[in-house]
Amino acid sequence: MPTPIKMPQLGETVVEGTVSRWLKQPGERVERQEIVLEISTDKIDTEIPAPAAGTLLQITASEGQTVRVGTVIGYIGAPGEAVVTEQPSVGTEQSPVTSEQSPVPNPQSPIPNPQSPIPKPTGREFVSPVVARMAAEHSLDLDSITGTGLHGRVTKKDVENFLGTGDKGLETGKTTPSPQSPVPTLQSLTPMRRAIAEHMERSVRTSPHVMALFEADMTAVVRHREAHKAAYAAKGIDLTFTPYFVAAVAEALRANPQVNSSFTAEGLLLHPRIHVGIAVAVPDGLLVPVIRDADELNLAGLSRAVNDLAERARANKLSPDELQGGTFTVTNHGVSGSLLGTPIINQPQAGILGIGKIEKRPVVRSGGHPLLPSADDAIVIRPMCYLSFSFDHRILDGAEADGFVGRVVQVLENWG
Amino acid sequence: MATHNYDYDVLVLGGGPGGYVAAIRAAQLGLKTAVVERENLGGVCLNWGCIPTKALIHNAEVLETLHDAADFGFGFENLTVDFSKAVSRSRGIVDRQTKGVAFLMKKNKIDVINGHGVFVNSHSIRVGGSEYAEVKEERTVSAANIILATGARAASLPGVEIDGDRVIQYRDALVLENLPKKLVVVGSGAIGMEFSYVYNTYGVDVTIVEMMETVLPLEDAEVCAEVEKSFKKAGIRLLTGTRTEQVEKTDAGVTVTVKNVKSGETETIEADKVLMAIGIRPNTDKLGLHATGVDTDKRGFVGIDEVMRTNVAHIFAIGDCTGKLALAHVASAQGIVAAETIAGVETMPIPAERYRFLPRCTYCQPQVASMGLTEAQAKAEGHDIKVGKFPFMPNGKAQALGARTGFVKLISDAKYGEILGAHIVGPDATELLPEISLAQMMEITPAEIARNVHAHPTLGEVLMEAAHAVEGHPIHM
Numbered sequence: 001m002p003t004p005i006k007m008p009q010l011g012e013t014v015v016e017g018t019v020s021r022w023l024k025q026p027g028e029r030v031e032r033q034e035i036v037l038e039i040s041t042d043k044i045d046t047e048i049p050a051p052a053a054g055t056l057l058q059i060t061a062s063e064g065q066t067v068r069v070g071t072v073i074g075y076i077g078a079p080g081e082a083v084v085t086e087q088p089s090v091g092t093e094q095s096p097v098t099s100e101q102s103p104v105p106n107p108q109s110p111i112p113n114p115q116s117p118i119p120k121p122t123g124r125e126f127v128s129p130v131v132a133r134m135a136a137e138h139s140l141d142l143d144s145i146t147g148t149g150l151h152g153r154v155t156k157k158d159v160e161n162f163l164g165t166g167d168k169g170l171e172t173g174k175t176t177p178s179p180q181s182p183v184p185t186l187q188s189l190t191p192m193r194r195a196i197a198e199h200m201e202r203s204v205r206t207s208p209h210v211m212a213l214f215e216a217d218m219t220a221v222v223r224h225r226e227a228h229k230a231a232y233a234a235k236g237i238d239l240t241f242t243p244y245f246v247a248a249v250a251e252a253l254r255a256n257p258q259v260n261s262s263f264t265a266e267g268l269l270l271h272p273r274i275h276v277g278i279a280v281a282v283p284d285g286l287l288v289p290v291i292r293d294a295d296e297l298n299l300a301g302l303s304r305a306v307n308d309l310a311e312r313a314r315a316n317k318l319s320p321d322e323l324q325g326g327t328f329t330v331t332n333h334g335v336s337g338s339l340l341g342t343p344i345i346n347q348p349q350a351g352i353l354g355i356g357k358i359e360k361r362p363v364v365r366s367g368g369h370p371l372l373p374s375a376d377d378a379i380v381i382r383p384m385c386y387l388s389f390s391f392d393h394r395i396l397d398g399a400e401a402d403g404f405v406g407r408v409v410q411v412l413e414n415w416g
Numbered sequence: 417m418a419t420h421n422y423d424y425d426v427l428v429l430g431g432g433p434g435g436y437v438a439a440i441r442a443a444q445l446g447l448k449t450a451v452v453e454r455e456n457l458g459g460v461c462l463n464w465g466c467i468p469t470k471a472l473i474h475n476a477e478v479l480e481t482l483h484d485a486a487d488f489g490f491g492f493e494n495l496t497v498d499f500s501k502a503v504s505r506s507r508g509i510v511d512r513q514t515k516g517v518a519f520l521m522k523k524n525k526i527d528v529i530n531g532h533g534v535f536v537n538s539h540s541i542r543v544g545g546s547e548y549a550e551v552k553e554e555r556t557v558s559a560a561n562i563i564l565a566t567g568a569r570a571a572s573l574p575g576v577e578i579d580g581d582r583v584i585q586y587r588d589a590l591v592l593e594n595l596p597k598k599l600v601v602v603g604s605g606a607i608g609m610e611f612s613y614v615y616n617t618y619g620v621d622v623t624i625v626e627m628m629e630t631v632l633p634l635e636d637a638e639v640c641a642e643v644e645k646s647f648k649k650a651g652i653r654l655l656t657g658t659r660t661e662q663v664e665k666t667d668a669g670v671t672v673t674v675k676n677v678k679s680g681e682t683e684t685i686e687a688d689k690v691l692m693a694i695g696i697r698p699n700t701d702k703l704g705l706h707a708t709g710v711d712t713d714k715r716g717f718v719g720i721d722e723v724m725r726t727n728v729a730h731i732f733a734i735g736d737c738t739g740k741l742a743l744a745h746v747a748s749a750q751g752i753v754a755a756e757t758i759a760g761v762e763t764m765p766i767p768a769e770r771y772r773f774l775p776r777c778t779y780c781q782p783q784v785a786s787m788g789l790t791e792a793q794a795k796a797e798g799h800d801i802k803v804g805k806f807p808f809m810p811n812g813k814a815q816a817l818g819a820r821t822g823f824v825k826l827i828s829d830a831k832y833g834e835i836l837g838a839h840i841v842g843p844d845a846t847e848l849l850p851e852i853s854l855a856q857m858m859e860i861t862p863a864e865i866a867r868n869v870h871a872h873p874t875l876g877e878v879l880m881e882a883a884h885a886v887e888g889h890p891i892h893m
Contacts, residue, residue, distance in 0.1 A: 128859030130834045150764050156834060156859050 002077030003052040007061070009069045010041050010320035017041045018066040019073060024056045030076060037073070042191030044287070044323060045316045055079045126153055134159045144186045192285040203347045207263070207392040211342050214405045218358050218383040220415040232303065242332050243302035244412065245355055246276050249330055250295035252407035259404045260327050262348040263394045277326030277346060278306060280313040281336070287313045288346055290326040334358060340386045351391035351401070353408065358385045385412075420560045422539060424450045426758055427559030429533050429541065429703070432459020433466075434735030434747025435565030436517055441755035442563075443524035450527035450557065452541060455548040457517040457528065459567055460736075461744040463510055464587045469610050471506035472590070473779050476617035480781065487818065499595050499618055506590065529557060535704040538562075538728055546702075561730045561758045564710070564718060565751065566703060568696035568736035573602070576663045578692055582670045583663060585692050586611070595620055596688035600672045602660045604631035606778040608693035609643070613780035616652050623653040623685055625660050625674050632778060636790040636839040638805075638825060643841060646782050646821055655683075663690055698737040715739065722765035724754040732758070741771045749774070773856055775849050782822045783845035787853050788837035791827055800830040804862060804886030806878050806893065808842040813873040819843035824882040826852070826862055833861030844875055851879055862886035 007017045017039045024036045032053040039048055050056075054076040061073035075083045127135070127142060131154055135142055138159075145162045147154035189197070221244045232239040253260040253274050262269040274295040277288040289309035291297070297305060312318050329346040334357035341354040361384040368374025389405045396404075426442040428435045431453030442449045456463045485492055521528050531554075532546035540558040545551040570585035572578050580588045589611050599615050601608045604626040616622045624631060624647075630640035631647070631654060644654055655674060661682065662673040669688040675681070698716040705712065710726045710733075712718050717739030724732045732754040735747030749766065756763035778784040794801045807823040808814040814822075822842020828835050838852040855865055865883035870876045884890045 126858070129861045129864055130829075130832045130859035133832045150762070156832075 002057050002075040002081055002083050003054070004072040005036065005048065005051060005074040005076060007039065007067050007069050007071045007073055008048065008320075010039075010044070010046065014041045014069065014320070016066050016068045019061045019063050020045060021063055022059055022074075026056050026058055027079075028056050030054065030056055036076075040191075041320075042195040044318050044320060046319055050076055052076050055081075057081060058083045128153075128156070130156050131159055134163075138163060141185050144188065190284050196285055199347065200344050203344050206347060207345050208394060209342075209345065209390050210393045210398070210401070212389045212391070212398065212401045212405055213340065214387045214389070214402075214409050216385045216387055216409045216412045217363065218385050218412060221412055222358070222383045224416045232300070235300070237300065237303045238307055239303055240306065241355075241358065242278060242306050242330070243299055244415065245330055245332065245353070245408075246278065246291060246294055246302050246306065247297075247299060248408045248411035249276055249328065249353055250274050250297075251411050252404050253328055254295050255407050256400065256404040258396065258400060259350050259391070261350050261395060262327075263350070263392060264348075268395060271327040273327070275325050275327045277329040278309065279329060279331035279333075280310045282314055282316070287318065287323065288326060288329055289313050289318055289322045290324065292325070329353070330355065334385065341388055343388065343390045345390055345392055349392075350395045351389055351404075353405070354388040354390065356386035356388070358383050360384070422558040422560045424448050424527075424557065424559040426450075426561045426563065426755070427452065427541060427557060428563045428565055428751075430459065430565035430567055430699075430735070430737075431457040431517070431528065432565060432567050432735060432747065433461040433744035434567075434751045435459065435563065436521065437748040438563050438565060438734060438751030438755045439526045440520060440524050441752045442758060443526050445755060445759035445761060447755070447759055449524075450529055450559070451521065452529045452531065452533040452543055452557070454530070454532040454546050456514055457521065458510075458514050461747075462513050462517065464590060466744050467513055468506040468510050468590050469586075469607075469614075470779060471509045472502055472614045473610060473781075475502040475505065476614045477781060480617050481818070484818065497618065500593065502618075503591055503593075529555075533703070535707040538708040538710075538731065561732065563724075563751070563754050563758075564700075564703070564726070564731065564733040564737055565735050565747065566699040566737045568698045568742060570692060571695045571697045572692045573660060573663065573694065576692065579665075582665050582688070583690050583692060589691050596669075597621060598669075598687040599623070600625060600670070600685055600687040600690040601693060602663075602672075602690060603693035603695070604628075604633070604654075604656075605693060605695070606632075606776075608691070609647075609778050609780045611691055611693065612647070612652055613650075616647075616650055621653075623655060623687070625658050625672070626654070626656045627659050627677065629657050631656060632784060634776070635778075635784060635786055636825060636837070637792060638823075639784055639786065639839050639841045642821060642823070643780070643782060643784060647780075696736060696742055698739060700737050713739070720750075722753075722767040723757040723763065724750050724766075725757065740768075741774055741776070743774070743776065746771070746774050773853070775846075775853050777846040777849070779846065782819075782842050784839075784841050785845040785849040786837070786839045787849065788835065788856065789827060790837060790839070791825075794827050794836050799836060801836060802828050802830045802862075802886050804828075804882045804884070804890070806881035806885050806890055808875070808878055810892050811873070811875065811878050811881075813875050814843055814878070816873070817843055824848070824878045826865075826879075826882045826886050828862050828886050833863055834859060835861065840879075842875075842878075848875060848879055851876065 010017065019037060020040045021038045024030050030036055030050040033049040035047040036050045036056065037048050039046060057075040057077045059074045061067050067073060142154050145154050145158050148158055149155045225239055229239050257270050260271050260274055273293055275290050275292050276294040277290045280287050280289060291305045294302065328349055329352045331343050331352060332355045333341040334355050337357055339356040343352045343354040345352050360381050362379050363382050363384060365378050365380050366374055367376035387405055387408060389401055391401045425447035426449045428439045428451045431451045435451055436457060439449050439451045461467065479497060482492060482495060529543050530549065531543035531551040533541040533543050536542050536556060540556055542554060542556045544554040576583060578585050586607050595618055598621040601612050601622060601624045604624050608624060609632060612622045612624055631644055632640050647654060657677045658674045659677055660672060661675050664671045670690045672685045672687060672690055674683050674685065700712055700716045700718060708728055708731060710718060710728050710731055718726055718733040718737050720726055720733050720738050724734050726733050734750035734754050736742040740746060753763050753766055773788050775785065775787050791803060805823055805825040808819055819842060825839040827837035835856040840848055862883035866880055866887055870880040881890050881892060
């Protein structure tokens with residue numbers, strides 16, 4: 001029996017994947033665990049290894065085709081072996097007969113010749129005169145309209161649907177923009193954009209967000225970094241500030257277990273392990289790869305992990321596992337210049353720590369009374385950094401949250 | 417296609433122009449396919465409809481030309497006309513065409529199972545004998561998917577039984593051994609009009625009774641008027657706006673009582689035969705459909721979606737039994753969509769609103785071909801329209817053929833030019849329509865049709881002129 005290659009489940013929210021490239025063609029020999037194709041989902045692109053050794057017999061999902069998780073996308077078997085594909089859903093509907101009978105293929109059935117559904121091309125090859133006139137009048141970009149005609153042709157009906165007009169012809173006058181005011185163009189959503197939108201909306205709806213703002217004097221960290229940068233570079237590590245923050249967060253999480261938790265209707269789910277996600281900006285969105293057991297890594301280990309994950313996130317080379325299972329998230333938005341952010345929680349976590357830009361600011365240091373004026377007061381210039389902690393008020397109250405961030409600040413200011 | 421232990425991937429019930437085309441397309445797509453046919457491959461279309469009538473009509477056209485032979489410089493002192501030869505020519509064509517379909521089934525490795533199919537359950541059909549043919553051994557076949565293509569039969573008026581002798585239907589009218597002297601045709605759709613033309617040309621005294629205000633009541637009013645003019649000139653009596661009240665068989669023939677809908681005046685017409693051509697009833701009553709859960713409407717037509725799927729996901733229906741537009745080419749188109757849907761390949765669905773843009777043809781003389789909205793419908797639906805009309809009369813090719821009647825009428829949306837309707841009456845109207853139906857499907861407008869250079873001299877130039885007329889500038893007018 002040939003072994004089917006199936007679209008893998010790449011995360012609990014991932015329901016479908018797109019075949020981006022087959023690295024093997026039917027007839028080619030493949031080894032077990034050899035990469036046979038690449039797929040992309042709304043989160044990541046990944047490679048799929050062969051589930052068995054043999055010959056790639058058949059490809060049932062061609063490049064560009066999007067299929068649901070679990071769908072057979074190809075078969076591996078002995079050379080020349082016949083493939084018996086699974087019954088498509090159209091034939092199995094509500095039939096008592098089907099369920100009672102064993103799924104043994106009919107010996108009379110010919111070797112099937114599955115014609116896989118042709119993916120609808122998004123391009124247009126023909127613009128009908130009627131559509132051309134409508135597009136001209138409404139200054140439409142036809143690329144932004146989904147065509148439902150044969151081979152994706154944009155039909156009059158598609159234009160009408162796009163404009164929100166009915167079958168009875170277009171309303172003239174009022175809705176027609178003048179040539180001086182071109183209509184806004186619609187940029188379609190990438191799967192990642194859609195996923196981010198859905199997640200952010202859900203998070204704001206789910207968690208009552210509260211933010212606590214702290215400031216950290218980064219002198220100790222900057223000094224440490226300057227002292228060790230070269231040595232790290234010699235080991236091939238680019239020492240950035242991020243691992244310092246992750247280390248501080250990991251330690252603070254260990255000290256404040258309720259911050260490393262998730263809210264459920266049954267109770268607070270306290271996570272025994274500390275997996276810190278770091279937000280990484282990628283060309284068309286944002287990814288949050290996870291550093292597992294961050295509390296068990298030293299600075300060098302965290303640096304390597306941060307560098308590696310960020311690099312592979314930008315190159316779109318993360319595996320699905322590396323994007324899952326985070327128990328807390330750090331977003332170093334300061335790298336792009338912002339002093340202060342109000343991050344949205346990465347569900348189902350309890351909080352997210354935003355790190356602002358580190359810059360030299362004048363601060364007061366005093367050997368005297370902490371608040372009353374004193375001769376020992378001095379204005380000094382220090383590398384300062386705002387830490388903004390968004391937390392789920394269902395889980396944490398202000399005092400606990402402050403205790404957590406205070407600990408982070410403490411670790412950072414006393415580094416070394 | 418699939419892991420299942422049914423006998424077939426697809427079983428098509430009915431081997432007419434819908435069923436056999438669906439079977440071929442399914443087989444082309446690699447599906448194991450069978451057709452169940454209780455009578456002859458090709459269905460009504462090939463055996464008792466489209467094809468044999470066209471043969472008889474061509475006979476009538478030749479005869480009509482011979483009647484006008486003097487115009488062409490021919491004289492026939494002893495012209496003999498043998499109607500039985502027309503019938504046998506027509507049956508010969510049917511025979512050859514049916515064999516052609518059988519060859520196509522074999523070529524595509526489609527099993528043809530003879531007999532009448534009745535559902536045992538939603539995946540299995542028992543094939544046995546019927547009034548059409550005996551079957552020695554009943555058998556049950558099963559399939560993962562089933563396409564209903566069982567067609568329809570002639571309807572009659574309440575209380576009027578079609579006996580095949582004096583009260584006849586299209587099947588009988590195709591194989592009459594002797595010409596009646598006087599024939600009453602009830603109904604003036606395509607079937608009524610085509611037989612009226614044939615029998616009138618062969619010298620039968622024909623009266624058409626139509627309840628609606630015009631003959632061919634679904635066509636554009638101007639087309640109806642043009643056809644009525646020609647029919648009256650040919651000596652056919654037209655009783656439009658007239659209801660057929662009673663049909664009584666007498667010793668000599670039949671007495672048909674009719675009543676003018678407006679005036680209420682009644683009239684009795686004595687005739688040898690009456691041809692019932694008032695419409696169709698779906699062949700869905702003897703299929704055991706209740707065993708499948710497939711829904712039908714009150715009249716028995718099977719409900720389908722735009723890919724021909726019934727309310728039961730693995731059962732599809734196409735053709736006359738769906739009651740959409742009872743024409744062979746519509747059934748074939750539906751069959752292709754159904755097969756492609758089952759195979760999971762790209763197809764072009766036919767949504768409900770698409771059917772009125774599919775071609776409608778009547779092969780009497782003058783021929784009628786149309787698609788889309790009539791002028792009255794377009795106006796009633798609130799479209800702002802432009803209408804272009806051009807007669808065949810000034811066209812050189814039409815004159816060479818001796819055709820003197822007819823015109824092309826195009827109706828388009830005033831703003832974007834979309835073709836909303838095309839109505840052709842005249843020589844080879846049915847052959848001219850595809851240019852317009854392709855244009856309509858691809859949303860090409862009269863402006864492009866007018867500038868598409870048409871060869872000269874051809875009848876097609878009239879299409880070009882009508883397109884120019886929509887734009888307001890016909891050349892030869």
